[in-house]
Amino acid sequence: MSILVTPQEETIVPEPAEVWFANPPLTETDTEAPAWYREMQEKSWARYHELPVPTRKNQDWRFADLKKIRFTDLAPADPATDPAALVARAMTGRPENFAAHFVFANNRLIYSETADLPAGAICLPLKEALATHGDLVRAHFLQEEKNLGGDKFAALHGAATLSGLFVHFPKGCVSEKPVLVHHFSGGEARAIFPHTLVVAEDHASVSIVDVFESIAPSEQTLNVGMVDLFADRGGKIQYVALQGLSDNGAKHVQIHSSRAGRDAAVKVAFLNLGAAWVRNESLSRMVDSGADCQIFSANLANGIQEYDQRTLQSHEAQHTTSDLFFKNALYHKSRTIFSGLIHVKPGAHHTDSFQTCRNLLGSEEAEANSMPGLEIDADQVKCSHGSTAGQISEEEIFYLRARGIPADDARKIISLGFLNESIAKLEGDELKEYLFSRVERKFAALDGRG
């Protein structure tokens, strides 16, 4: 069964007058940062002030609960008090095979291990990369124009001292194993600004996983993260964001862009399990022929969690392809918003572009909003978009029960399978198992709360 999603009436929210940050959210005075970088920070800070807080008039924030972004008196996070415990946590259950592993806590690097990086690969914390490979960073750093509504967050991100990773795989440099990055955040009204910048030169291949977690079970933090992926001719990038923050106050913004060049292939996946509120913005640009971008998401929302995802698949050259496949499983009073646009630009003939958002409603009160969109300015184009919402099929439950599986387990197995469908499209069996086990773990926790 599938029914179309009918949007709910929006509630009127007064214009927020709050000041998110009183001062530039710099974590430490980074005197070693190059001049261009400090200039960029200052400009971003000014821009952040110019830009208005999103309002309900803004189409890009349709259906969003704007009360969730009324921040006051935020400050950059303080150094974590027990880094060793966090490192131990990051190591527990991680995929056995990885190229490198970095752990950040509250904007600061607390651990790194780079034993299995292929020769020639650069994989450095941004701060260090700025010092040693400044020009290489500068050539790509915040170079992608993107605005799916979060420009104020983007400006804020640019103004802050950044944590996160710079990954550069030169021509032909290939690693099957993923680079793992953990980002922990904690503190009352504290913010972190994780950045991920990945460049795969011609025929290079890189896989990277960002894991976002809270330090304590209950944290009132804000993550304002950004991830930019550049795949040159024949390059391959797989990027996964696994978000498992405290569902008890943590908020998470991540703004993503992919730029796929000739015959390049980029896969990105957003997995949301935690946080009280999430905003994912994702721009995929196919800029030369043969470019392919795949965008996946698997979200398991419960309680009063709200996951808000906005995407744009931008076809800018002939013979490009993209496929978006999002899955939401919703319980209790949770909400999801999916707004996705496929744009086939003038001249981008012979394009194939697909977009699917499926919602599994596990409760009467859960709310899934879908706004798919198409804009085609070229010929010989194959496009489709669709969104569905429905409950678990009774026939599927019957089939499992007919094999002896109790009803509750059957429901759980089917819901997990539903989410697993998008995880299954990624590469790397160990990685997929790791991701899947996290989804399973949240399901187990869900059971306990009914």
Place this chain on the structure above:
Amino acid sequence: MSQSLKIDNLHATVDGNEILKGLTLEIPKGQVHAIMGPNGSGKSTLAKVMAGHEDYVVTDGTVLLDDINLLELEIDERSRAGFFLAFQYPHEIPGVSNANFLRAARQARLPKGEEVDAVAFYKEMYLKMDELGMDRKFTGRSVNEGFSGGEKKRNEILQMMMLEPTYAVLDETDSGLDIDALRIVAAGVNAMRSPERGFLVITHYQRLLDYIVPDVVHVLHDGRIVKSGGKELALELEEKGYDWITEELLPA
């Protein structure tokens, strides 16, 4: 204690229409019975009523699995009690791998706190898949999703082999199988024949019964068993169709 699957005066309706109208049939342990009958006579209805499908309402009669009143059990309890139905149209379960599905079914049979031994489980599953000529890739694929008709039927038999029921109903497992697949599947079923197990095989084709030789053949017509006989009955049905039986039934 009785040692049979005993269906007595079973009446069942779907959407208010009576489909089974006093069906009586007993399959002693160790035997294979076949049911043949025209389309719509109620063969699958009988199978699904026994499995516990919620669309069907039993209005009268009993089904005893040895001494257990099958109709009083939940769907999943029936399976764990030793009943198995190989479906005519197996359902697809997207995103759930065949291996995980089978493992969950095995797990459900273990006492609380005990875990399926993964290594032994995979070894056994591979062995049985080899017997059925199923490629290993089917373990990782979603249950029945994108399987051909014949692959789905083999998958049903794999499940039966893994779950080792005491009574199994095979609903048109032969439909959609080519002759080689039919042989393989029949060999799988024959290997499970034992004095401890009973089978009810629903089919339209006598050729299946060349491979799985039945002890008794029944004809189901309009919700009732109207004739029973030896395996020759199947040949006769194939030759003459069902009309002569329905004519026989008409009051003289």
